[in-house]
Amino acid sequence: MLILGIESSCDETSCAVVKDGRELISNVVATQIAEHRLYGGVVPEIASRRHIENIVPVTEKALSDAGITLNEVDAVAVTYAPGLIGALLAGVNFAKGLCYAADKRLIPVHHLRGHIASLYISNPDLKPPFVAFAVSGGHSNLILVKDYTSFQVLGHAVDDAAGEAFDKVARTLGLPYPGGPEISKIAKDGDPSKYVLPVPHVAGEFDVSFSGLKTAVLNIVNNANMKGIEINKADIAAAFEQRVTDILSKRLIKAAREYGLPATVCGGVSVNGELQRKCTELAEKNHIQLYTPKKFLCGDNGAMIAAAGYYEYQAGSRAGLDLNAFATKEIDA
Ligand code: KG4
Ligand code: ZN
Secondary structure, eight states, X not given: OEEEEEEOSSSEEEEEEEETTTEEEEEEEEEOHHHHHTTTSOOHHHHHHHHHXXXXXXXXXHHHHHTOOGGGOOEEEEEEXXXXXXXXXXXXXXXXXXXXXXXOEEEEEEHHHHHHHHHHHHOTTOOSSEEEEEESSSOEEEEEXXXXXXXXXXXXXSSSXXXXXXXXXXHHTTOOSSHHHHHHHHHTTSOTTSSOOOOOOOSSTXXXXXXXXXXHXXXXXXXXXXXXXXXXXXXXXXXXXXXXXXXXXXXXXXXHHHXXXXXEEESGGGGOHHHHHHHHHHXXXXXXXXXXXXXXXXXXXXHHHHHHHHHHHHTTXXXXXXXXXXXXXXXXX
């Protein structure tokens, strides 16, 4: 079964063709990062406009790369929540138009279900149940994946999401958007022990908190500026990356142990080398199987939406042409 997947929830316009939820046939991503970088973050209005401009050529390329026409697609899956509302609507309305014109079924896909499905394309042997840490710019959700379309949120970020914290700390250090890759790059030359960042405390066993770390970095930078002291950005970046990846990897492996299930990470932050290294190390130590997405499937893409769409379709999910988009929605709603 061939599913066309469309993603436009933030600053990537993407379309892909995936066979039977597992086999990647084509995946085209048009990123708007360069433009949003000028403003230090995603400008929602610009994002919506670029999605509208990019979605037709991106979809045409995804179909031509796959060597098929729209008629050969079995259904169209689209991200309808959560995300920037204008950005989501660009994808949802386009998908509705495609379905109306070509008489195809429309499948609504939750963005985080998409990130989780990126693991199915990357790991042919992975099957639910497993524990997934979906870590992106907007979310840090520790999720029990009971089945392909059945989820339970075990914990979440009580304040900033992990990616958001990376982006904000990067901005404090004068690094461009998106901050995650920039912090990660300079942290390689830094000594994480030079700056001592606090260990955040949260009530929930599987919840995480990052805004205290962000404030700690801000205080270090402000204090140094007032005293005219030079800060070492690489050392701060390394300390911050160490702390965040420590928290994420420990929570994930703790949950996997408690539930006796394999552990997975997904989402934009899951590409982080330190995070993957720590998860691997902890998983091995605890005899837990660890699965990660292929690097190019960590960030937002249409392939993960097509893969999730396949399983949603199998479970009977269909949307009418009255489908709406939602800026917020829980994965298990
Ligand atoms: O999943 P994603 O592409 O979009 C959302 O759904 O939010 O995630 C984007 C986030 C950004 O906050 C970005 O800074 C972060 O992923 N990110 C990273 C790395 N690469 C991207 N964070 C840490 N280390 C990285 N190497
Ligand atoms: Zn995402």
